[in-house]
Amino acid sequence: MRLLECVPNISEGRDQDKIDQIVEPIRIHKRVKLLDLSSDKDHNRSVISFIGEPEAVQEAALAMALKAIDLIDMRYHRGEHPRMGAVDVVPFVPILGVEMEEAVRVARAFGKELGKRGIPVYYYEEAATEPHRKELPTIRKGEYEGLKRKLEDPAWKPDEGPAIFNPKSGATVVGARFPLIAYNVNLKTREIGLAKEIAKKVRFKDGGFPFVRALGIELKDKGMVQVSMNLTNYHITNIPKVYEFIREEAKKRGIEIGGSEIIGLIPLAALEGIVQSYLKCPGFSIRQVIEQRILEFE
């Protein structure tokens, strides 16, 4: 079995009936599995996660996107989260037996189909066509409200579809990326300044580890602070590296770790490095995990 994940973010998080209709093509598709659906009313946004063989995922993603384009009207969309389109972001993520090249190929085939239907499409991350289009925040800067002007700028000619503002649907950002791990480490202190300080040391932007984004936040209920992270390429920077770094930095400041948490789903491969490093067990491979064998066989 080969597995590609798709994690579309759509600009509807309040109308449950519409959300259900948009997700329906994924639910009824026989060769993909819906892994997760979470809608946020403040963000007015839903994040869908589903998985399957690459061809099936591409098919289901398109059917879902067309439904969203039909039902969502960006002229009336309000929400906390930055966005520029009805189908806002569609990343494809290689999980099992799929190379990044193939995820990029699927992203571009999907993007081409959206483009044909009049939606301006930008490719990002591993599917980006130009270096300045690699990062999602850069592409999305100005949001839906600034899109008309952005499309007039030759530097922002879309990768697919017309360079013409589509008021109902906005634009869509499509890409391929590694699985993202949301990982938080709690510190036994109430001093938010310390969490911010350590977050700054660990994140790439300020000279820390590659593929790490980090913020310091307060956990008022717990009386602790947290270094909240996204690890965007666990092949390069995995959980033990940031955990041990934060532990050392906290220790220097006389603070203990209160615990850590992995949020949402992770690929099995992300556990390989944890076993290898903590048990001094460099030979360990996830191919030794029975469940992995089963999936490879299918």
Added chain:
Amino acid sequence: MRLLECVPNISEGRDQDKIDQIVEPIRIHKRVKLLDLSSDKDHNRSVISFIGEPEAVQEAALAMALKAIDLIDMRYHRGEHPRMGAVDVVPFVPILGVEMEEAVRVARAFGKELGKRGIPVYYYEEAATEPHRKELPTIRKGEYEGLKRKLEDPAWKPDEGPAIFNPKSGATVVGARFPLIAYNVNLKTREIGLAKEIAKKVRFKDGGFPFVRALGIELKDKGMVQVSMNLTNYHITNIPKVYEFIREEAKKRGIEIGGSEIIGLIPLAALEGIVQSYLKCPGFSIRQVIEQRILEFE
């Protein structure tokens, strides 16, 4: 998807043609997957591992056993490893979505079928019918050569099949057990006495951790010694517990750990405790692993 594993040990490890014929019913069965086959010429024994839905596993196990009974003649069997029958031991192991009760039910249904075909069958471990029959070494004591006399002893009336010695096939031990993890920790010393001393402290038999068997052995090539373990119920005693204990004991003696190794296959669930303890991450569940979700869905 629900998964039961079966790990038959058969008394043929030399004649590749016979081994292939015996494994054939597993290879061709459409609803089970052969995970591993390892034959040992000195032991003159092969260990097969396969997996599938419980009913399919029972079917394939029986087809394999009948082939082994047909092709192996215990009157001519010589080998280093203790054994009492052509189909020597057949444990059924719950892996995913299967309770131990069901593994026991499958073991007994399988045992009954062998009994009907004239093979004395003893149930062991979780399938045992009496406390003194729980442990494999106790049942197998006296081996094939002592089986005729054992069967005459009312205390050793078989659980299935006739209490009559079957010279060609011997007897079969059938059971249900938790997955076994073969785990070794290497110590940076050449003093075998220290490995034996620590092995003694860690194993249950001498007052150590429940469900741990351990031996101290020499690794001449590496210039180290090893605490070689079987963890027979990782729900009770998991890898981090023995690793940390051995590390502490070694440290007291001024010795460092040279590394550790997990041998063969392990269930994904065995990794849960590793993540939880080393990352102070008690909330982590293997249900957060994408591959686990996929298998649950199927």
